[in-house]
Amino acid sequence: MKIVRAWALGALLSVAAATAEPLPSDWRAVDPDNLVLIDTKYGQVAVEIAPEFAPNHAARLKALIRARFYDGLSFYRVIDGFVAQGGIGEGTASTKDHPVEAKTLSQWPPLKAEFDRVSAPEPAFTPLGNPDLTAPEVGFEDGFPVARDPKDGREWLVHCPGTFAFARDNGPDTATTEFYIVIGQSPRRLDRDLTAFGRVLAGMQYLQKLERGDPDVDSGVIADVSRRDPIMRVRLASDLPVGERPAFRVMRTESKSFADAVEARRHPTSPFYFRKPPPVLDICGVPVPVRHGPLQ
Amino acid sequence: MKIVRAWALGALLSVAAATAEPLPSDWRAVDPDNLVLIDTKYGQVAVEIAPEFAPNHAARLKALIRARFYDGLSFYRVIDGFVAQGGIGEGTASTKDHPVEAKTLSQWPPLKAEFDRVSAPEPAFTPLGNPDLTAPEVGFEDGFPVARDPKDGREWLVHCPGTFAFARDNGPDTATTEFYIVIGQSPRRLDRDLTAFGRVLAGMQYLQKLERGDPDVDSGVIADVSRRDPIMRVRLASDLPVGERPAFRVMRTESKSFADAVEARRHPTSPFYFRKPPPVLDICGVPVPVRHGPLQ
Numbered sequence: 001m002k003i004v005r006a007w008a009l010g011a012l013l014s015v016a017a018a019t020a021e022p023l024p025s026d027w028r029a030v031d032p033d034n035l036v037l038i039d040t041k042y043g044q045v046a047v048e049i050a051p052e053f054a055p056n057h058a059a060r061l062k063a064l065i066r067a068r069f070y071d072g073l074s075f076y077r078v079i080d081g082f083v084a085q086g087g088i089g090e091g092t093a094s095t096k097d098h099p100v101e102a103k104t105l106s107q108w109p110p111l112k113a114e115f116d117r118v119s120a121p122e123p124a125f126t127p128l129g130n131p132d133l134t135a136p137e138v139g140f141e142d143g144f145p146v147a148r149d150p151k152d153g154r155e156w157l158v159h160c161p162g163t164f165a166f167a168r169d170n171g172p173d174t175a176t177t178e179f180y181i182v183i184g185q186s187p188r189r190l191d192r193d194l195t196a197f198g199r200v201l202a203g204m205q206y207l208q209k210l211e212r213g214d215p216d217v218d219s220g221v222i223a224d225v226s227r228r229d230p231i232m233r234v235r236l237a238s239d240l241p242v243g244e245r246p247a248f249r250v251m252r253t254e255s256k257s258f259a260d261a262v263e264a265r266r267h268p269t270s271p272f273y274f275r276k277p278p279p280v281l282d283i284c285g286v287p288v289p290v291r292h293g294p295l296q
Numbered sequence: 297m298k299i300v301r302a303w304a305l306g307a308l309l310s311v312a313a314a315t316a317e318p319l320p321s322d323w324r325a326v327d328p329d330n331l332v333l334i335d336t337k338y339g340q341v342a343v344e345i346a347p348e349f350a351p352n353h354a355a356r357l358k359a360l361i362r363a364r365f366y367d368g369l370s371f372y373r374v375i376d377g378f379v380a381q382g383g384i385g386e387g388t389a390s391t392k393d394h395p396v397e398a399k400t401l402s403q404w405p406p407l408k409a410e411f412d413r414v415s416a417p418e419p420a421f422t423p424l425g426n427p428d429l430t431a432p433e434v435g436f437e438d439g440f441p442v443a444r445d446p447k448d449g450r451e452w453l454v455h456c457p458g459t460f461a462f463a464r465d466n467g468p469d470t471a472t473t474e475f476y477i478v479i480g481q482s483p484r485r486l487d488r489d490l491t492a493f494g495r496v497l498a499g500m501q502y503l504q505k506l507e508r509g510d511p512d513v514d515s516g517v518i519a520d521v522s523r524r525d526p527i528m529r530v531r532l533a534s535d536l537p538v539g540e541r542p543a544f545r546v547m548r549t550e551s552k553s554f555a556d557a558v559e560a561r562r563h564p565t566s567p568f569y570f571r572k573p574p575p576v577l578d579i580c581g582v583p584v585p586v587r588h589g590p591l592q
Contacts, residue, residue: 133427133576170570188573193570
């Protein structure tokens with residue numbers, strides 16, 4: 001007996017499903033120098049960083065990666081529905097036998113915050129096309145979800161599932177080495193209060209498998225070091241031999257194809273929606289298409 | 297060397313952190329007859345259902361559970377950032393050696409949709425206190441995130457992470473046996489278009505470990521049956537011996553304690569927020585406190 005119910009739900013996901021095949025020119029190849037590959041025991045997570053939003057944080061991240069800083073450390077604070085945070089973790093050896101003493105904070109002094117930057121002109125910034133609850137305006141830029149404030153002419157990356165950022169202490173200029181990746185409902189209250197400068201292109205499902213901490217105990221830090229899942233290896237794609245670099249393309253968010261995809265999501269034509277949803281989109285609920293595989 | 301950066305982030309999560317200890321009367325014991333326990337190979341997921349929002353769907357679910365319908369079936373359509381869908385799955389044996397032929401649709405005829413209901417009066421409905429992008433008004437009712445439309449006097453459960461609902465085919469009145477649970481950014485476009493009638497109280501991290509399908513292939517259905525993670529067992533807590541029933545309490549969303557917790561989230565006082573976030577909350581980003589353990 002064949003049961004087909006709810007298959008139509010799937011049509012909601014393929015943002016480009018209702019539109020024509022995008023042109024090759026509608027895709028941007030991800031620069032391997034901005035492609036961070038995080039190996040977990042569950043699989044590889046690919047993060048594209050946006051140095052133009054936080055040049056000093058991006059440079060620090062690359063330096064840390066090239067110093068092999070993260071290799072063998074761990075995801076020591078993982079809170080379901082919120083963030084996976086990785087790095088040293090409160091000065092304990094993050095995993096057994098790791099020479100954490102050689103990785104002191106003195107080598108990596110606190111960074112000045114890079115919470116926002118001067119807004120890019122349109123069409124680089126492509127407005128989503130409807131209001132947002134948190135920010136004066138939201139849209140996309142180079143495939144990243146971005147907010148901006150026309151009053152002060154600043155823009156910033158917003159916290160959506162997959163957003164990559166540096167953690168910090170209470171002061172604004174206190175980030176050094178620790179990073180987090182959003183794994184739950186968009187914590188938009190963090191926008192412009194932490195330095196966000198990347199997003200996951202692939203591998204969210206591996207982050208979702210990470211061992212969790214208890215959010216009510218020590219802010220979700222996993223006290224038992226042996227329970228923490230390791231950060232096995234972090235590399236920049238550009239540091240790998242050319243033949244070993246994964247190739248990613250991201251749909252250009254200023255393209256007609258993306259505009260069509262957003263429109264198709266806003267006004268779905270699938271018969272599944274016998275009652276049409278309100279024509280309003282959540283900036284964190286609009287997927288930016290990513291393709292993984294060799295460039296053609 | 298002690299590193300304390302970003303610990304303060306944790307304060308964001310404990311919604312009640314900044315408030316006084318709630319009174320015992322601020323908690324509601326979850327009725328074991330509305331507590332669905334789904335055993336996955338990763339751990340147990342506890343779902344509270346809300347029969348008052350969808351009496352026929354709730355009765356069907358209980359009947360299916362008591363018929364052992366789901367035991368041995370699988371999560372056959374799991375899409376990262378969207379939903380985990382379980383049940384028979386397109387008429388294939390969901391897992392090996394399962395007598396799916398004995399579980400034909402004819403036993404479980406399509407249900408009339410229960411997308412919404414007459415609004416409950418306040419204070420049962422407790423407004424969130426700020427606008428929503430999707431619905432005319434949002435708030436909480438018995439711990440569930442709810443939207444309502446003052447124009448037609450109807451209310452409905454909204455799709456947040458953890459929302460439990462029945463899947464359906466294209467027609468509104470086509471749900472029979474298949475369920476889904478939201479595991480990603482709130483898909484609010486599904487609100488009032490599917491029958492949602494529950495939410496996960498505990499165990500989201502186990503759903504996040506489920507084997508994923510490819511959303512671009514067959515709507516995310518996992519074609520290889522052997523790769524699907526099984527639904528090992530589903531029980532109503534009230535069908536277990538009293539000593540084996542897990543006890544859950546949910547903070548009363550009409551209580552002063554919850555109002556204080558929402559206020560503390562809206563206007564955080566932690567020094568981590570040297571710059572205060574906009575005082576606007578996402579209905580799907582406000583946790584309703586849950587306690588697991590014996591009633592005291």
